[in-house]
Amino acid sequence: MRYNEIPHFSHPQHKLKFEYTEVPFKCDGCKEVGIGSRYKCSICDYDLHMHCALPSSSITHPFYTKCSFQFLPRPPGNIPRYCNACEKDVTGFVYHCKSCGFDLHPCCAKLPMALDDGEVKLYLYRKVGASCHRCGRKGRSWSYRSTCKKYNLHVACVKEMLVESWHEIYFGARNGTRKLETRIPSLRGTLQSYHRRSKGKVQKCCEIAGLALQFVISAVLGDPTTLIAGVVGSLISK
Missing domain, CATH: 3.30.60 (Wheat Germ Agglutinin (Isolectin 2); domain 1)
Structure with a gap:
């Protein structure tokens, strides 16, 4: 259940209000990156993911x-x-x-076991034997894999892409420039290199994998219902 305003044990000074943002934020609960739905104290600039604001015991x-x-x-x-x-x-x-x-x-x-928009369907696996589109490695962390088994993305790799330059992402976003955008093309280049052997399928593979990436990013950042198309989609499709 979603409440427009809630108290929270981690921030007893003020109540937190529900809001939606397309600008990346840092969750003050788990200390991880977020986007989309959140609970925020506008007075203290305190933010929580939905999953951190309303956790299960x-x-x-x-x-x-x-x-x-x-x-x-x-x-x-x-x-x-x-x-x-x-x-x-x-x-x-x-x-x-x-x-x-x-x-x-x-x-x-709380990562969804399946992500599906009618065109791209991905399933979450604990371990996948196929290579990741970003790092080229097998195994490692949890992964999202498409039903056709051609597209595989480590949760760890998606987080690395977004979080390893968190200082730039976070403070850039607060200054009005979406630094998050600079992290996406690097994966797009990796996808193109990955499919270099089958030249005729490169563009289509990248488009589909780009859609898959949008879903995985949204889920990893705490809001699987958000496509954040304004931040990610336009760059992936170019």
Whole structure:
């Protein structure tokens, strides 16, 4: 259920209001990048993903059938921890399985098992034997793979593309220039190189993989219902 205004334990000073944004933001709960739907304190510039603002106290996940993940406001213990879905550091809100020691970012824990717009359909896998379109490696993190099995994107790679230059992305967006856009063409070039052997199919492959990328980016950033076409789509289709 979506509420227009909510209190939150992590920000007791003010209530947070629901809003939608096409500008990237940093979630003050999980410390990860977000876009689309969020809860925000306009007074303190405090932002939360939907999944961080309205977390479940405990969850299960089909990839870890023996685990019970509990929501925690901070990582347990004193050693560095990483998300088992995207391989990135866990520095804020987290779903943690005490018995197995697994950790999931809130947005990673809630990644849809399938993304479908009627043209492109992708399924989430814990491990995929095929090469990723961005890094060319097999295995690694969770991946989204198309039903035709030609398009595969690591969740970790999509996050790297968006997060490794987070300082530029975040502060660039706040200054009115969408630095997020500069991260997308690098993958488009990778897609073209990946399909270089079948020249006649390069353009079509890139177009379809570009659509797949839009869905995966939206899901990774916490809002799988958002295509963020204004930010990503125009660049992918060029």
